[in-house]
Every structure is written in C-alpha cells, then in structure tokens.
Amino acid sequence: MKRLSFAFFFSILFFAAFAQIQTGKASFYADKFEGSPTASGEKYKHNKLTGAHRSLPFGTKVKVTNTANNKSVEVIINDRGPWVESRIIDLSKSAAEELGFINQGVAEVQLEVLDPGDGKTSDPARTIDQVTVEDKEFYEFEITRTKPKGYGVQIGTYQELVNLMRLSDNLKNSYKKHVTVQVKVLNGLKYYGLILGKFPSREKAEQFKGELKNKFPDAFIVEYGRL
Structure with a gap:
C-alpha cells in the first residue's frame, strides 16, 4: 500500500458548545x-x-x-x-x-x-463526506486557534475527521486558499464545518464561491464574526 506523507496546515475556530x-x-x-x-x-x-x-x-x-x-x-x-x-x-x-x-x-x-442526525444525504453521488481511505496515511499538523475576520465560503459539514483532513488538503492545494475548520458540538457530537478563504468583503467571497459552483453547488458564504 502506498504511503502518504505531507504537511497539512489549517486553523481551527473552536466553539466549546454550538448554540442549540x-x-x-x-x-x-x-x-x-x-x-x-x-x-x-x-x-x-x-x-x-x-x-x-x-x-x-x-x-x-x-x-x-x-x-x-x-x-x-x-x-x-x-x-x-x-x-x-x-x-x-x-x-x-x-x-x-x-x-x-x-x-x-x-x-x-x-x-x-x-x-443532530447523521449528516448524510439520501443521494450517495452527492455526499462529499464519502472518502476512500488507504490503509496507511500520515498527516502532520500545525494547529492554531484563531478568531478570523471577514468572510469565507463553507464547503460542507463533516463528522469523520479523516474525511475532513483529506478534503482540506486537496482544497488547499487546488485553490491556494486558507482553510478554517469550525468545530460545532450538537448534543455531545462533534461536527466540523470546512471553510475556505478569508475575504475582506462579501463581494470577494461571492466571486470565489462562483469558482466553486461546479464542484460544490451547495457552498455558501459565512461571516466569521457571526459564527
């Protein structure tokens, strides 16, 4: 089995409890x-x-x-x-x-x-959270707790951390944008919101969302200060 090794950088915006x-x-x-x-x-x-x-x-x-x-x-x-x-x-x-x-x-x-449900859809073809994982994968982390400002584009919400890691690395390499993960706790279960970019205006975020619409038609704008 092929061994993977690469640096994986992202910031985590952590909420001890997500408002229910x-x-x-x-x-x-x-x-x-x-x-x-x-x-x-x-x-x-x-x-x-x-x-x-x-x-x-x-x-x-x-x-x-x-x-x-x-x-x-x-x-x-x-x-x-x-x-x-x-x-x-x-x-x-x-x-x-x-x-x-x-x-x-x-x-x-x-x-x-x-x-909080299972986070899954009824159409497997549209479920981004289904990621094939090899037997051995290695990730190196450099994690910073942060309070970002401005706007980002949320790709989706995930439960499996390994799916989040692989998708985050792919997106970071493909779009060259900052990756932020918002941790939400719902009834004791953790969910991870994957957000791309730190834009100074909604207009800039909308432009980037337009670039994503073919691969991620359900992506939407978030304002960090309101999360």
Missing part, C-alpha cells in the same frame, strides 16, 4: 419548488415536514416555534438556505401551515436542535 437555540425569521417554499431536488438529493415535497438551514447537518431534527402564537413543529433539515440575510430557516409549506403563518409569508421563530 437560534432565533430569527422563517419563510416557506413556494409551490413552484414542488418535486425539485434539495441540496441533500431528496425531492422537495410540500406535505413533508422538512426545512433548509445554512449549516446544520442534513438529517438534523429541529423544533421550530412561532414566537407570535407559540405554535411548534418538528422538521428534518434536508436542504441549504435561506439566502436572505435575516432569515434562518426555510420550511416546507405543511410546516408553515402548522405554525400558522401562510398568510404572512414570514414569521419570527425559535429553532431548537432536538437530534
């Missing part, structure tokens, strides 16, 4: 998206209790509460979004109906993580 409660605005899918594929590979169905979140792993179960009427619903995250600045989740139409905000279009909600 989040507040903000919720919206819901328009009817035109019925049957369209989500970022996880599943098709959107208005009658299923699902949602889109920017960073929570696919399969995560969250409780969403409409703070105006105290109605709640439990949904499974299977898509990425929303991409409107003030919104934190897009819900299926049936979930929005249970929360009672179909007529308003948008509602103030609270999200609570109930189960």
Whole structure:
C-alpha cells in the first residue's frame, strides 16, 4: 500500500458548545419548488415536514416555534438556505401551515436542535463526506486557534475527521486558499464545518464561491464574526 506523507496546515475556530437555540425569521417554499431536488438529493415535497438551514447537518431534527402564537413543529433539515440575510430557516409549506403563518409569508421563530442526525444525504453521488481511505496515511499538523475576520465560503459539514483532513488538503492545494475548520458540538457530537478563504468583503467571497459552483453547488458564504 502506498504511503502518504505531507504537511497539512489549517486553523481551527473552536466553539466549546454550538448554540442549540437560534432565533430569527422563517419563510416557506413556494409551490413552484414542488418535486425539485434539495441540496441533500431528496425531492422537495410540500406535505413533508422538512426545512433548509445554512449549516446544520442534513438529517438534523429541529423544533421550530412561532414566537407570535407559540405554535411548534418538528422538521428534518434536508436542504441549504435561506439566502436572505435575516432569515434562518426555510420550511416546507405543511410546516408553515402548522405554525400558522401562510398568510404572512414570514414569521419570527425559535429553532431548537432536538437530534443532530447523521449528516448524510439520501443521494450517495452527492455526499462529499464519502472518502476512500488507504490503509496507511500520515498527516502532520500545525494547529492554531484563531478568531478570523471577514468572510469565507463553507464547503460542507463533516463528522469523520479523516474525511475532513483529506478534503482540506486537496482544497488547499487546488485553490491556494486558507482553510478554517469550525468545530460545532450538537448534543455531545462533534461536527466540523470546512471553510475556505478569508475575504475582506462579501463581494470577494461571492466571486470565489462562483469558482466553486461546479464542484460544490451547495457552498455558501459565512461571516466569521457571526459564527
């Protein structure tokens, strides 16, 4: 078996505990998206209790509460979004109906993580986290805890550290960008958000995201100060 040996450098942005409660605005899918594929590979169905979140792993179960009427619903995250600045989740139409905000279009909600799920998608062809590992691989680390500023492009969220290491090294060599790993802890389980680049403006980050769209169509912009 071929032996691999190379230097692997990245910075870790570490959070001892990732907030399990989040507040903000919720919206819901328009009817035109019925049957369209989500970022996880599943098709959107208005009658299923699902949602889109920017960073929570696919399969995560969250409780969403409409703070105006105290109605709640439990949904499974299977898509990425929303991409409107003030919104934190897009819900299926049936979930929005249970929360009672179909007529308003948008509602103030609270999200609570109930189960972090397995982070996997229903379509193996779209699961970047599946990486073939050789029997013997060696990595050399130089790790720095950091508080980055500006913007980056998050490629995905992973559970297996070896997958993260191999993908991080490949991306660093391919795109010549700084690699940052955000460690999130959900219900005692660690997840690793892989972020490329440190850009001074959202515009610069958007330009770089455009370079990634063919290989990583689900990549999205993050602002380090808000993580």
